[in-house]
Amino acid sequence: MRSALTLKVIARCSTTKARVGILTLPHGPVDTPVFMPVGTQGTLKGLTTKQLEELGCQIMLNNTYHLGLKPGQELIEELGGSHKFQNWNRNLLTDSGGFQMVSLLKLARITEEGVEFQSPHDGSTMLLTPEHSMSLQNSIGADIIMQLDDVVSSLTTGPRVEEAMYRSIRWLDRCINAHKKPESQNLFAIIQGGLNMDLRTKCIEDEYKMILKYLLFKEMIKRDTPGYAIGGLSGGEEKDIFWRIVNFCTDKLPKNKPIYCMGVGYAEDLVVCSALGVDMYDCVFPTRTARFGNALTPKGSLNLKSTKFAQDFEPIEKGCNCLTCKTYTRAYIHMHATRETVGCHLITIHNVSYQLRLMNNIRKAIINDEFPSFVQKFFKELFGGKDKYPIWAVNALKSVNIELLS
Amino acid sequence: MSSLFNLLKTSEKSLRLGRLTLIKNQEQKVLDTPNLLAYTSRGCVPHLTPDNLSSIPLIGAINVTLEHFIDVQPPPSTQFPYGIHKFLNFEEYLVFIDVRDPGNLNLMSNNTDKHVSVYTAHGVRQVTSDSYIKYMNIYKPDIFVSLVDNIADEAPSLKRVKRSVDRTLRWLDDAIYHEGAQVFGVLTGHKNQEERIRSAQETAKRNVAGFVLNGKCLGSTSRECVDILKPSINHLPPNKPRLVYGLGTPEDILLGVSEGIDLFDTSYVLKMTNAGNAFVFSLDIKNDLDSFNRQQQIISLWDINYQNDARPLLAGCQCYSCKNHTRAYVHHLLNTHEMLATVLLMSHNLFHYTKFFKDIRESINQDMFSLKVEQFFRVYSDGEKEQKNLSSIILN
Numbered sequence: 059m060r061s062a063l064t065l066k067v068i069a070r071c072s073t074t075k076a077r078v079g080i081l082t083l084p085h086g087p088v089d090t091p092v093f094m095p096v097g098t099q100g101t102l103k104g105l106t107t108k109q110l111e112e113l114g115c116q117i118m119l120n121n122t123y124h125l126g127l128k129p130g131q132e133l134i135e136e137l138g139g140s141h142k143f144q145n146w147n148r149n150l151l152t153d154s155g156g157f158q159m160v161s162l163l164k165l166a167r168i169t170e171e172g173v174e175f176q177s178p179h180d181g182s183t184m185l186l187t188p189e190h191s192m193s194l195q196n197s198i199g200a201d202i203i204m205q206l207d208d209v210v211s212s213l214t215t216g217p218r219v220e221e222a223m224y225r226s227i228r229w230l231d232r233c234i235n236a237h238k239k240p241e242s243q244n245l246f247a248i249i250q251g252g253l254n255m256d257l258r259t260k261c262i263e264d265e266y267k268m269i270l271k272y273l274l275f276k277e278m279i280k281r282d283t284p285g286y287a288i289g290g291l292s293g294g295e296e297k298d299i300f301w302r303i304v305n306f307c308t309d310k311l312p313k314n315k316p317i318y319c320m321g322v323g324y325a326e327d328l329v330v331c332s333a334l335g336v337d338m339y340d341c342v343f344p345t346r347t348a349r350f351g352n353a354l355t356p357k358g359s360l361n362l363k364s365t366k367f368a369q370d371f372e373p374i375e376k377g378c379n380c381l382t383c384k385t386y387t388r389a390y391i392h393m394h395a396t397r398e399t400v401g402c403h404l405i406t407i408h409n410v411s412y413q414l415r416l417m418n419n420i421r422k423a424i425i426n427d428e429f430p431s432f433v434q435k436f437f438k439e440l441f442g443g444k445d446k447y448p449i450w451a452v453n454a455l456k457s458v459n460i461e462l463l464s
Numbered sequence: 465m466s467s468l469f470n471l472l473k474t475s476e477k478s479l480r481l482g483r484l485t486l487i488k489n490q491e492q493k494v495l496d497t498p499n500l501l502a503y504t505s506r507g508c509v510p511h512l513t514p515d516n517l518s519s520i521p522l523i524g525a526i527n528v529t530l531e532h533f534i535d536v537q538p539p540p541s542t543q544f545p546y547g548i549h550k551f552l553n554f555e556e557y558l559v560f561i562d563v564r565d566p567g568n569l570n571l572m573s574n575n576t577d578k579h580v581s582v583y584t585a586h587g588v589r590q591v592t593s594d595s596y597i598k599y600m601n602i603y604k605p606d607i608f609v610s611l612v613d614n615i616a617d618e619a620p621s622l623k624r625v626k627r628s629v630d631r632t633l634r635w636l637d638d639a640i641y642h643e644g645a646q647v648f649g650v651l652t653g654h655k656n657q658e659e660r661i662r663s664a665q666e667t668a669k670r671n672v673a674g675f676v677l678n679g680k681c682l683g684s685t686s687r688e689c690v691d692i693l694k695p696s697i698n699h700l701p702p703n704k705p706r707l708v709y710g711l712g713t714p715e716d717i718l719l720g721v722s723e724g725i726d727l728f729d730t731s732y733v734l735k736m737t738n739a740g741n742a743f744v745f746s747l748d749i750k751n752d753l754d755s756f757n758r759q760q761q762i763i764s765l766w767d768i769n770y771q772n773d774a775r776p777l778l779a780g781c782q783c784y785s786c787k788n789h790t791r792a793y794v795h796h797l798l799n800t801h802e803m804l805a806t807v808l809l810m811s812h813n814l815f816h817y818t819k820f821f822k823d824i825r826e827s828i829n830q831d832m833f834s835l836k837v838e839q840f841f842r843v844y845s846d847g848e849k850e851q852k853n854l855s856s857i858i859l860n
Contacts, residue, residue, distance in 0.1 A: 104803035129796045145788045368540040385553050400508040
């Protein structure tokens with residue numbers, strides 16, 4: 059199908075599947091692998107768009123479900139779409155709205171027609187169809203938009219999983235047909251990673267075959283969407299299965315298209331998935347944890363509410379050049395964390411800066427073909443001793459020729 | 465460190481145009497008056513990160529409230545070796561410290577000769593004169609306000625009022641005894657005219673850098689409050705700046721300026737911002753036709769009528785918010801309880817407030833103040849009675 063993006067791969071790691079690309083979207087270039095912060099309601103948690111630009115953010119998320127409720131489709135269209143509405147001249151990505159229906163609304167029911175849910179306003183039954191999702195996303199106007207897919211909980215087993223996968227393909231076709239702006243908005247298909255937990259007992263090869271059958275990969279690839287997302291993987295599933303599915307997907311998906319792993323944002327996940335060949339990520343974690351007073355650093359998270367920081371006159375992270383670290387001490391932020399909005403803004407600025415810097419370092423390491431040693435250093439700094447390394451990460455990296463424990 | 469207050473211009477009324485200059489380590493900080501001291505909460509200007517604060521270039525002075533971070537004594541920040549300016553990232557600004565919060569003065573009478581009681585995030589704490597001075601020596605603000613024995617009773621005995629004046633003077637003596645400190649003395653005396661005069665005269669005898677008048681809680685209207693403060697003001701020397709707490713609305717500011725007040729706090733701006741309001745008033749009423757139609761001073765961005773209003777908060781305003789965002793967007797941010805709402809509103813409101821003060825200074829300089837004020841009340845004031853009251857004060 060028609061595409062409004064180009065992906066130019068400028069470097070590949072000679073050991074792993076990691077790659078560096080320049081993804082050119084309607085609102086400018088995006089360096090990949092990229093972490094995309096989440097501005098759910100058309101704003102990134104207290105930060106101005108100027109601050110986001112200064113942090114080097116090239117793309118962020120908005121959530122279709124939230125914008126569809128407030129300000130609503132009619133208004134956002136009248137106000138010129140989401141870029142103009144929030145005065146953000148760089149790239150945006152919106153989800154389909156379906157995930158929030160399933161995760162936020164208890165009464166969501168899925169039929170062939172779409173996702174049925176009760177309006178949080180008046181309790182009436184409403185229906186989100188693939189066509190409606192496209193129409194909403196066309197009005198919002200993001201550079202990348204997502205198909206509506208049939209989301210099942212990662213703990214679901216049996217035929218429901220298979221049903222969801224087939225339905226997701228039928229819904230993709232409906233989305234492609236309903237999409238009104240392929241020249242300015244890139245529709246991504248979602249590969250449902252929804253796990254059949256029965257698979258755990260079988261060997262990996264069997265698992266692959268089953269997933270292949272269930273996901274009907276070829277069908278998805280045949281649709282030739284501008285990019286692909288791996289979905290349904292951030293619902294608390296076993297990490298050892300998670301990486302295998304990601305690894306499998308990056309093997310099977312076309313190499314000339316961006317691959318987006320939805321809902322992933324912990325630092326070690328970003329490093330591992332980049333080694334497996336993923337190009338894009340999003341997660342609310344860095345901004346959400348900031349609001350609870352937690353600051354991210356290469357050595358792990360600091361809870362700045364703790365009184366142990368009351369007299370700590372170091373910056374959150376030495377060497378970090380974000381506004382927060384250049385200006386204030388941990389002691390200062392401790393006074394404000396979770397009490398003043400400024401405390402929250404300052405930690406959010408740092409955490410977004412941390413995530414973007416991590417991605418920048420990953421890209422630099424790949425370009426210099428030093429990625430394996432970067433990964434070694436990263437794990438050592440974050441976890442301390444090798445005995446503390448998560449086993450799933452060790453296994454995942456071993457699959458792409460990095461021996462963390464050697 | 466030394467401070468200097470020059471009166472650049474006075475009028476036969478009480479109007480004053482001044483300049484406060486502070487010299488510290490050969491560095492000079494200047495504040496033209498009438499002006500504002502930006503209100504802080506826990507040592508930050510609420511909602512504004514330093515980059516957003518510096519997008520408001522006319523802010524020159526900050527008022528830091530000690531009771532916000534004195535739940536543990538000594539406050540951990542006293543261990544910071546480089547002073548309060550650096551700790552709070554206010555090196556570019558004149559930093560005032562007062563122990564009490566000018567915007568939220570919960571009056572407490574349980575002061576003794578030894579200490580005052582303050583409200584912290586973790587309950588009531590006592591601050592002694594000695595420890596306060598010790599903290600000030602460490603923090604090294606440009607100016608600090610000496611301790612004051614506030615009276616909570618509405619109708620205190622004369623004995624209580626006298627004690628309040630005496631204690632406050634004693635604490636002032638403790639404070640200015642310390643070399644180099646620039647101290648503002650607080651005028652007390654409650655509603656008792658003789659005591660207010662005694663407090664003013666005694667304070668003026670001392671080597672203070674300026675005066676603080678606390679009108680909050682004394683009168684039920686701004687007019688009443690100013691009338692109560694007047695005996696104090698009338699007994700102050702002209703050559704030192706006067707800071708008032710409790711006057712915040714544009715009318716209040718104009719009233720205060722016309723009575724010879726030089727400095728104001730901005731807790732009103734925070735209150736308006738948190739309520740979702742944007743300032744749209746102006747001292748500069750260009751079109752005379754405008755003045756016949758009563759206008760709004762503030763708009764509430766909660767109002768659903770703004771949901772599709774693509775105009776800035778205030779047309780022509782040069783603040784960050786107005787140059788970049790629409791009323792519709794701010795309405796949406798409020799409606800979705802997003803923190804950017806108060807960031808944008810605070811950026812605009814504080815910017816606008818500093819501009820209002822600049823307009824006041826210019827109008828005094830051009831002998832236009834009375835005319836501007838008259839226009840202002842004609843356009844904005846509710847009710848003829850209030851208008852008459854206020855303008856009579858100003859035009860007298």
